[in-house]
Amino acid sequence: MNQVRYLTASNPYERLKELGIALPKAPNPIANFVTHVQEGNLLFLSGQGPQEANGYLHTGKVGLNVGAEEAYEHAKLTGINLLAVMQDALGDLSRVKRVVKLLGMVNAAPDFGEHPKVINGCSDLMMAVFGEAGRHARSAVGFGSLPNNITVEIEAIVAIEE
Template sequence: MTHLSTFADPKTTTPYQRLADLGIELPPAPPPIANFLTHVIEGNMLYLSGQGTREADGRMRTGKVGAEISTEAAYDDARLVGINLIAVMHEALGDLSRVKQVVKLLGMVNAAPEFRDHPKVINGCSDLINAVFGEAGRHARSAVGFGSLPGNITVEIEAIVALKD
């Protein structure tokens, strides 16, 4: 489990430079899996639909956290979801520098009933968002457990983002 909680200096680097420093190449934004949009822009707000654990090759990471999936593996899954959210932001905005503030994340964990570490899992996404966007990545958040998620994915996360004028 690699924690990425240090905040980058937004005055000296761009989100793209920070992604490169982390060794991350953005994949294409994952397409929606049903009848919905991946994002909606309303005014200066970007609303991102829930993204899951889709690898760049289309494979999905699946399983019940706290049963067959460890907290550490699920943290990595949440980090992958963060990469997918950033890919959708890039597609929606054309330039990640348009992000004024990541306002809120809703993290959903496909958890066994006795699992209690939902926040530790969703930290995988939060740590990445903070590392890529610096102070503009600091966000409000909910981390909750669900009895199941679509396709048995381990983690799904949605986001609300404020945009620069």
């Protein structure tokens, strides 16, 4: 699995470019909720999943028909979608003061135990894009199912510059 890459660029957009990542349009909510809520200097991001820009969802049970390395990539894609929501909410990723907390949920087989390795896909991305400001508290847990049978869902809390 990938390791955290420290980049030479000085801002999130240059780092994304170095990573070869173009942010997609922020995904629309799949039910009766909003993608984010700002309260004071905190931005709360609703759970996002591994949805490609064309709408394709990565589905399956990690540890059964999806491997941990593939699910790591799904968590990275989910992180890209979280960044797209941040961009939509803030207008500028440079306003991110710190990624405070991630909650990573893995649609896992009952005997699967590598949840942290899977969610590292998103954590490694946040560190690569925001540097030390991307270092966060985190939970990585397994679930019996997730909406639309997606492999991972991740939500975030971000501190922002006013």
